[in-house]
Amino acid sequence: MKVFIIIPAYQESSSVGAVVAGVRSYAESVVVVDDGSTDGTGEAARAAGALVLRHMVNRGYGAALTTGTAYALAQGAEAVVHFDADGQFEPRDIPPLVSALSVGRPSAALGSRFLGRAVNLPWLRRLTLKLAVIFTWAVSGVRLSDAHNGLRAFTREALALMHWRQDRMAFSSEVIDELVRAKIPWTEVPVTVRYTAYSQQGSKQGKLPALKIVKDLFFGRLVK
Amino acid sequence: MSLIQFIILAAVAIIWWRLYARLRSGELTWLEFVEWFALWLGVAVIVLVPEVASYLAAWVGVGRGSDLVVYLALLLVFYLLFKIFIRQEKLARQLTSVVRGLALKEASPPPAPSRGSKPEVRP
Numbered sequence: 001m002k003v004f005i006i007i008p009a010y011q012e013s014s015s016v017g018a019v020v021a022g023v024r025s026y027a028e029s030v031v032v033v034d035d036g037s038t039d040g041t042g043e044a045a046r047a048a049g050a051l052v053l054r055h056m057v058n059r060g061y062g063a064a065l066t067t068g069t070a071y072a073l074a075q076g077a078e079a080v081v082h083f084d085a086d087g088q089f090e091p092r093d094i095p096p097l098v099s100a101l102s103v104g105r106p107s108a109a110l111g112s113r114f115l116g117r118a119v120n121l122p123w124l125r126r127l128t129l130k131l132a133v134i135f136t137w138a139v140s141g142v143r144l145s146d147a148h149n150g151l152r153a154f155t156r157e158a159l160a161l162m163h164w165r166q167d168r169m170a171f172s173s174e175v176i177d178e179l180v181r182a183k184i185p186w187t188e189v190p191v192t193v194r195y196t197a198y199s200q201q202g203s204k205q206g207k208l209p210a211l212k213i214v215k216d217l218f219f220g221r222l223v224k
Numbered sequence: 225m226s227l228i229q230f231i232i233l234a235a236v237a238i239i240w241w242r243l244y245a246r247l248r249s250g251e252l253t254w255l256e257f258v259e260w261f262a263l264w265l266g267v268a269v270i271v272l273v274p275e276v277a278s279y280l281a282a283w284v285g286v287g288r289g290s291d292l293v294v295y296l297a298l299l300l301v302f303y304l305l306f307k308i309f310i311r312q313e314k315l316a317r318q319l320t321s322v323v324r325g326l327a328l329k330e331a332s333p334p335p336a337p338s339r340g341s342k343p344e345v346r347p
Contacts, residue, residue: 219309223310
């Protein structure tokens with residue numbers, strides 16, 4: 001299967017190279033979307049062997065993933081995997097995720113750290129993630145074990161049915177909404193998420209990211 | 225006419241003049257012009273005949289005319305704020321599509337592997 005891995009990256013020059021090197025052997029192509037970084041993230045990714053798409057200005061997590069996914073589809077990808085640039089995910093979780101997809105049909109595989117392992121997960125983050133699970137259940141009507149996990153995979157056929165509009169972190173909620181709307185079969189796959197001091201800097205999302213997500217979801221629905 | 229009435233009416237006149245100029249230059253549609261004109265006409269009427277506000281206030285069940293004016297003004301401000309939020313979201317999406325278009329157009333491939341070496345590809 002022609003698998004493309006998409007990695008959105010903003011100011012991740014210190015981690016993106018190792019992440020690209022770690023996932024390279026699992027895919028036909030690794031695409032890093034440098035989301036307007038000023039610290040040499042794009043160069044580090046390219047040196048590690050990734051194809052780099054560059055957003056001239058920062059547009060957010062969802063916007064970067066949508067750009068990368070559009071590129072992968074244009075290049076004939078049969079499956080697309082979303083991965084993070086901060087080193088939280090394990091590259092070896094990619095093959096089980098891809099094997100969980102039904103080839104040639106609309107299908108999605110969602111990583112779950114609560115079915116798998118969440119290493120050093122801070123209690124406040126655990127609480128927010130659990131609230132997100134309840135929020136997703138209430139709003140999208142889907143009962144997931146982990147609602148905001150950035151490790152996920154889709155078949156080409158699934159991507160053709162989905163329409164993503166959220167530019168920022170609300171993207172993760174929108175993905176679930178779109179799976180439901182387009183009636184795409186999905187499955188959860190256990191993955192490991194490793195929290196490190198680096199991945200926990202968290203300053204990029206600003207204060208109260210959860211509230212921002214709810215606000216984005218609300219206004220996002222009002223704009224066609 | 226009191227000084228405050230004069231100041232507000234002068235401001236309304238300037239706003240009407242600006243609205244007309246924007247209509248002529250095509251920045252406003254006729255419908256938008258009429259909406260804004262009517263809003264400021266309402267302000268002018270209340271300034272000239274304040275009893276109108278008191279009468280309307282009594283009619284809708286609000287104590288004083290000036291209270292009604294404040295409530296309506298607040299509602300208007302919230303409505304405008306909401307419209308600005310929506311417009312900003314639309315602009316953000318348009319900006320994203322421009323940025324995305326440029327990124328896809330200028331896609332740069334990774335450095336070519338050295339001769340003889342094949343990248344290992346696992347399914």
